[in-house]
Amino acid sequence: MKYSKNELLKFYEQLVLGRKYEEKIITFLGKGKLQGFFHLGIGQEAAQVGVVNALGPNDYLVPTHRFHPGLVNKLDIKKLTAELFGKSSGYNRGKAFTFHISSKEDRLLPVNGMLGAGIPEAVGYAWALKQDNQDSVVVCVLGDGTASEGNVHEGMNIAALLNVPIVFYIENNGWAISCPTDEQTKIENLSTRALAYGMTGETIDGNDVIKVKETLERAIAKAKNGEPNIVEAKTYRWRGHFEGDPGFYRDDEKHKAAMKDDCIKRMENLLIEQGASAKELAEIADKVQLLIDDAFDYAEKEPLPTPEDILDLDQVYATNLGGELL
């Protein structure tokens, strides 16, 4: 094993943090204490945590609407949770939610409400970084469904053409809402699309956090070298598209079978092989839970934005020319 037990425990902690954070969201939704459409990434933690660990300090990330497990491992958990509650102390003063969350300080580019638009935006951002001689890469996450959008084609072609430092990371969870991947496209692996632009592409097991991390590290190095590329991580969406989706379109048997491959169980087994004890693991889970509970307590109590803050034209215009509210 290339990784020490402690390193593996760190991965474990991150995966568990992702899982439990979303479980907490479910609880709060159940209590009617959260509003909004929550798209959970339960089951996809490895595919997200792996990426977050591969990013260097100068690198940027474009997440998706289903990226809470990744976000909670990258951002300040309180500020993140406040944003999910729509509170004014959230990352974007409660205006963004996971639909649009961003953080300049954390090099987190905005989630896009329009699937696909964020891809050429990320390419433009990455190009700008290169112009400014930043030693940075943008990792742009997209779903399997999103890959069908025209913007993805246009963005990838431009990235390849201009040798932009970007990695297109396709988090393939088998579904776009009710549409399984094989009703989205005829090809087996979306990384094949790389051939259409003269890039390289690779499809990996997205439930293997180490595989994801290492592949992304290589992909990032390549991109830094002026070779944008695609990595597709295959994983599986455990929940409905959003919380509340009854998922009638799903075949129960297949669904259950797919959920057998749990990235957290995998890491537990590995850790036990490496001599970790059940107690150690339980302690981690407890520690993480405290952190989460604390963040939710905090966020719940924070104030909502005031009408003045909501109607603040300086948040609409950077050069405000006396634009009229009404």
Place this chain on the structure above:
Amino acid sequence: MKYSKNELLKFYEQLVLGRKYEEKIITFLGKGKLQGFFHLGIGQEAAQVGVVNALGPNDYLVPTHRFHPGLVNKLDIKKLTAELFGKSSGYNRGKAFTFHISSKEDRLLPVNGMLGAGIPEAVGYAWALKQDNQDSVVVCVLGDGTASEGNVHEGMNIAALLNVPIVFYIENNGWAISCPTDEQTKIENLSTRALAYGMTGETIDGNDVIKVKETLERAIAKAKNGEPNIVEAKTYRWRGHFEGDPGFYRDDEKHKAAMKDDCIKRMENLLIEQGASAKELAEIADKVQLLIDDAFDYAEKEPLPTPEDILDLDQVYATNLGGELL
């Protein structure tokens, strides 16, 4: 030789008709007798005539703005010319020009002013034909530049997914206005894009009319069989992007070299090998010229649309609910 001399002479006639038709346009533009942006296909006659010959009686064609050589071999030359003059006896009452020309009777679907939009439209049309159990295929022509549009990605993916009877025919003339193909994309052959959708693709010599025709015939048969596919024909744009384009962006040496490969010369050589005489060829050219002159004479004299025809709301709405002109 698989083709008889007479068959070859027919190809020759078609190629010459295409060439001379556009040369006539140049003459008329020079005299100030034509308005509008003319995008000429001189040098690309084989790539167009080959396609027109491959179409079966039930098949449909979506041409481009640069398809006069193909159109003149498919449509009524007088009605076509009247349309180019914007005359009311043209195919679309003078409202379309080559920007939007279409003809239901001739199974000619509209040229699109928006590069790319015609591709998913063609897919929808072809799908409808299949639903109605028509034994028909749509051949959808697009340029190398157009292939960069998101609509092309979306349309091709949908076509592949639904096994739509369509052939995507990329007429690669090396340029999109001032942009050479290698500044449009990094890949060598645009037919590679087929892999991105689980289709097959093939790149051929577009200056070989027989090769084009035969490849398209196979492609059409395949598409009829529920296997949409891509054919890319490589040819070269001899003129500026439009008549009047000074083409400063071009390297003169390379340009001249590329023009050495003349599809008409090629056919002449082949014909002479097959025993055709210079006189026979000259006679064809003369015959074709008469036809063209006649059509231009006709079109020039035809009336322009009247204000009433231009402002006819029944040509805007099929179910006219008293829509207001002003």
Place this chain on the structure above:
Amino acid sequence: MRQLTFSQAVLEAQMEEMEKDQHVFIIGEDVAKMGSAFGQCAGLYDRFGPNRVFNMPVAESGYANFGVGAAMAGKRPIVEMQFADFIVYAFDAVGNQGPKQRYMSGGELSVPMTIRAPQGAGFGAAAQHSQCVEAWFMNFPGLKIVMPSNPHDAKGLLKTAIQDNDPVLFLEHKQLLGMKGDVPEGEYTIPLGQASVVREGKDVTIIALQAMVYPALEAATELADEGIDVEIIDPRSLIPLDKKTLAQSVKKTGRVIIVHEAPKRGGFGGEISAVISEEFFPHLKAPIKRLGAANIPLPFGMPEQYCLPNKVLITECVKELMNPK
């Protein structure tokens, strides 16, 4: 009378038209097994099978243009946008392709396509999932735009839209889709371009569509107590626009307020205000007023309410018109 939700009314209109005409088919995201995000297509996949109701990849421009093409071939597509906001990707298809093919072909082609799209705020879904989109499309000749405010109108108008031989943009409102209302048994249609007088009154005319009809009604009820008699007109379609009914009302009241949910600047209120001032100016006793959302992108969550027109603002505006300072 029988009560249906707006969404059920949409469903029934589609079902009836699909029964009648085998050329009608439905495409969109999650329209098949899932029956659409708000149930508008529930059960249609089972009933009509995968050739009449099928999912498209997440490619709005592609499948809207697919609809345009199929329509030119004689089909009658219903193209669903899951949220109206996503129509920005199909802007060309909906405004610049479908509506122009007929004229560009000299009247030879036609595009009998219906684009259905649920729009509007109310779910706190932030700046890109809450918009009203009608104003974006008002400057495209060839397109018709329908915006019903209740299940009864939705069914009658959608059937007309599907039967129409031109592209029709049929906008549902997300907040209304679950709303119940009277829907008679049996077939009926409502012509486009026919306004409905939602409430008769003699003092002030409020012109409102879709979700805005309801705060207007509440305001009218309150104002009645104060002796102000409000007339509410729901044009139901913006293109064509029923100027006759507007004229009758303006002649009676001489005072007009136009209410829409989209941002005030650039909303359809401008068009209607201009039509009224152009054609019925002599009857006006007061400035024509518009109420729309604040000119800012909508925020996430409940605070979106700070941006939207509501009963209070409507009431104030009516009073201002009746008692000018």
Place this chain on the structure above:
Amino acid sequence: MRQLTFSQAVLEAQMEEMEKDQHVFIIGEDVAKMGSAFGQCAGLYDRFGPNRVFNMPVAESGYANFGVGAAMAGKRPIVEMQFADFIVYAFDAVGNQGPKQRYMSGGELSVPMTIRAPQGAGFGAAAQHSQCVEAWFMNFPGLKIVMPSNPHDAKGLLKTAIQDNDPVLFLEHKQLLGMKGDVPEGEYTIPLGQASVVREGKDVTIIALQAMVYPALEAATELADEGIDVEIIDPRSLIPLDKKTLAQSVKKTGRVIIVHEAPKRGGFGGEISAVISEEFFPHLKAPIKRLGAANIPLPFGMPEQYCLPNKVLITECVKELMNPK
């Protein structure tokens, strides 16, 4: 004074801003060696090199969003649409992405991007190469819209647009790009939201932008002979809109005609008419009139003239206002 064409004025504005700020760069189709379809970028590629001026693939949505991304990273992109019509593909980028990023981020991000696009009829280029696009974008808060009518204004306004920290849609008019006019030497800027009084008069106010200013001027000259004194206001930017200058004029004349080249229904005339009737109603002596193109897609060639507003129609409209039947 020195004379430049509109296109040269655009070129000069870009050149000066690029000299001053290395973050300014230009992308589009054929902007590099070809220097744009109408010469707006002639020579900039040679001067600033391939990292500051470069061609994009034929992918309008892709490169407009590329601009949004680069702008968020601190660059100041100028994104050229070859013809404004093609902006339908970049509708999301221009209306729904760039203008909203700031608000959606709670004020943290900004998108200092200029979108330049030549629009309008006059070349007989039919239904998809002749449109005026401004009205499509008027309902997107966060976006500014500029439409200059002469070289002088073009230069001053474009420089302001490039310096502005928000997305600005800068619309050129194809018919004006070759037009010559006075452009002073040396640097100057014109603020957005400041109308210009093109001609002073006391009887009727004509509000016109871009190409429509000229038939309005011709009409005014003719009408002067008949003793009718026309004032012409060119708002120059639609967002922000200079209501003050409009107010002054309306107070003086009490009669307003708004002229635009886009189809009348759904054009910006509605917005301006509504603003005037809302805010300056007591000063109106006559109905506010709008002149716009016929509500049909434009045909190919010379016959497009049958659809467009012109001097004769403007003259008639003024007379009608002065002598109501």
